[in-house]
Amino acid sequence: MITTSTLTSDPSFDAAASRSALLRARLDDPALRAGLRVLTGDRPTGPLHIGHYLASLQSRVELQNKGIDSFILIADYQVITDRDSVGAIRQNVMGCVLDYLAAGIDPQRSTIFTHSAVPALGQLMLPFLSLVTDAELRRNPTVKDELAATDGRPLSGLLLTYPVHQAADILFCHANVVPVGRDNLPHVEQARVIARRFNRRYAGGQEVFREPDALLSDAPLVLGLDGRKMSKSRGNSVMLGDSADATAALIRKARTDSERRITFEPDRRPEVASMLTTAALFRGETPDEIADRIGDGGAALLKQVVIDAVNDGLADHRRRRAELAADPAYLSEVLREGNERARVIADATLATVRQVMGMTY
Ligand code: TRP
Numbered sequence: 001m002i003t004t005s006t007l008t009s010d011p012s013f014d015a016a017a018s019r020s021a022l023l024r025a026r027l028d029d030p031a032l033r034a035g036l037r038v039l040t041g042d043r044p045t046g047p048l049h050i051g052h053y054l055a056s057l058q059s060r061v062e063l064q065n066k067g068i069d070s071f072i073l074i075a076d077y078q079v080i081t082d083r084d085s086v087g088a089i090r091q092n093v094m095g096c097v098l099d100y101l102a103a104g105i106d107p108q109r110s111t112i113f114t115h116s117a118v119p120a121l122g123q124l125m126l127p128f129l130s131l132v133t134d135a136e137l138r139r140n141p142t143v144k145d146e147l148a149a150t151d152g153r154p155l156s157g158l159l160l161t162y163p164v165h166q167a168a169d170i171l172f173c174h175a176n177v178v179p180v181g182r183d184n185l186p187h188v189e190q191a192r193v194i195a196r197r198f199n200r201r202y203a204g205g206q207e208v209f210r211e212p213d214a215l216l217s218d219a220p221l222v223l224g225l226d227g228r229k230m231s232k233s234r235g236n237s238v239m240l241g242d243s244a245d246a247t248a249a250l251i252r253k254a255r256t257d258s259e260r261r262i263t264f265e266p267d268r269r270p271e272v273a274s275m276l277t278t279a280a281l282f283r284g285e286t287p288d289e290i291a292d293r294i295g296d297g298g299a300a301l302l303k304q305v306v307i308d309a310v311n312d313g314l315a316d317h318r319r320r321r322a323e324l325a326a327d328p329a330y331l332s333e334v335l336r337e338g339n340e341r342a343r344v345i346a347d348a349t350l351a352t353v354r355q356v357m358g359m360t361y
Contacts (some may be wrong), residue, residue, distance in 0.1 A: 016185055020216040023177060027066065027215075039064050039175030039212075041073035041166075044092035044329060045083075045200035048099045049237040050310065051222045051230040053317070061104040070110040071173050071342070072100060077122075078166075081159040082150050083303045097331045098245065098261045099240050105333045115169070117339035120346035124168045125161070127353060131197040132190070141186050160260055161226040164262040167191035172346045173207045179215040186212040203356040220277060225254040227270025241321060251275075251307045264291045272302065279306045282313030 026032040027156065040060055042052065064070045074096045079086050092116060100112055113123065137143060140163050147155055158165070170178055170191045178188050195209035202208075223229060224236030231237070236254070238247050264287040266273040276287035283290065291306050294301050324331065354360055 012189065013182070013185065016189070016214050017216060019213045023213050023215055024218075027177070030066075033066065033068060036177050037069045037071065037173065037175045038177040038179065038215075039071040039073065039170050039173060040179050041075045041169060042096055043075050043078045043094050044089065045079055045087065046048065046092055047095050047239045047241055048233070049230055049239050050314070051237060052099070052223075052245075053103065053240055053314070054222050054278075055181070055217060055219055056179065057103040057105075059219070060100075060110070063177075063179070064105060064110050068177070068224045070105075070153055071175060072105065072110055072112045073169055074112070074114045075166075075169065077158075078162065081156065082146055082153070083161050085207045087203065092333075094328070094331055095241065097335055098321055098324055099317075101324050101331075101334065102317050103239070105339065111341045112334060112338040113342035114335065114339060117335075118172070118342045118346045120204065120343065120350040121168055121172045121218070122171055123350055124353065125164055125345070127198065127202065127357065128164050128168055128171075128194050130199065131194050134160070137161065137163060140190065142184065145183075161189040162192065163187055164194065165319065170212050171195055172349050174210060174349070176210055176212050177215050178212050179217060181217055181221070185214055185216075188212055202353075206356065208352060208356055219281070222277060222281065223270070223274040225251060225271065225275060225278075227266075227274040227328060238314075240314065240317060244315075244318075247310055247314075248262065248307045251303050251310070256302065258299075260296050260298040262291045262294040262299075262302050264288050272299075275302055275306045279309035282309040 014204070028038065037235060038060075040056065042048070042056075045159060048057070060070065060072065074093050076086070076093060079092075095111060100110075101107065105112065137160050139273065143155075143160060143162060146159060146162070147153075166187045167190050170188070171194065178189060178191075192211040195211045198206055198209055199205060203276070224231065224234060225238075226234065226236045228234065228236060232239075235250070238250060247341050254271065254275070256275070257269055259269070262272060263269065264273055264276050273287065279285075279290050280287045294305055
């Protein structure tokens with residue numbers, strides 16, 4: 001199932017991939033699901049797009065519908081790891097809530113919450129910070145990538161310690177299932193290390209924190225319409241809140257190539273391949289099947305096929321989204337309740353931490 005592990009020889013990736021495969025088997029078996037808790041999160045830097053929908057929202061809903069206890073974090077403090085301002089934070093956070101609910105997240109079964117509303121989560125970072133070295137954090141591939149993407153911007157303390165923050169996100173609620181793409185594995189590894197060290201160093205070997213496992217996505221990576229990573233500033237992705245007309249206009253003006261015959265060749269024709277993948281995921285078919293159907297229809301037909309696939313695939317989501325958007329008081333209520341649930345759990349975890357560390361006065 002996880003074939004990417006054979007492409008490189010990275011022993012820690014291989015170990016994580018085989019744990020992920022075991023975990024997937026456990027998630028698929030109703031008799032083995034007890035004791036699993038999922039935590040996932042988004043950084044609310046802007047509206048969610050079809051990449052979020054295809055790569056994470058749908059699988060969150062599936063996990064929830066399998067009856068797995070689920071936590072969804074809107075990581076608002078993480079927004080300022082690599083930028084100077086929080087931006088339109090309230091709008092972006094409420095937009096996440098809107099898309100979660102429209103996609104089928106049920107706030108009775110899944111806990112939706114924000115960093116900033118859970119102070120005890122932040123406080124857990126203090127003992128956790130004592131368990132990592134700065135060299136270790138500087139080696140973290142995600143920190144390195146983030147830093148490289150910020151054009152020589154100085155490394156802030158928050159960006160450097162971001163893996164520790166993320167470990168607190170996972171460990172505060174004792175989540176043991178963390179759905180991530182391969183690029184996010186280092187975070188989960190760091191959380192495992194922190195759990196292990198905490199238990200050994202401060203809890204006399206008692207298991208205060210369990211080691212989480214990554215659940216590696218088996219969905220193909222969804223790239224933007226231009227074959228590059230989706231980003232709002234590149235204008236290469238369809239936002240979940242876009243109208244059907246805006247979606248059609250965006251896809252029509254996307255660049256392709258001049259070959260009439262449409263084929264799925266990701267290396268040679270990245271834009272065409274990315275469009276085919278998008279249509280395929282929304283239609284539940286393979287990119288080759290879609291390409292064969294288009295045949296010699298050229299870019300115009302390809303675009304029409306993609307437009308229809310996206311607009312049909314998102315029709316229900318958009319209808320529910322519009323209905324929910326008309327009731328902002330309900331959205332606030334969902335978030336307030338989620339925050340309250342997360343606070344109760346974080347307070348209890350922090351109380352245990354203080355107690356095992358002897359800090360009860
Ligand atoms: N870093 C994740 C992202 O950029 C968001 C996130 C924050 C997260 N905390 C998390 C993901 C904990 C998984 C677990 O999308």
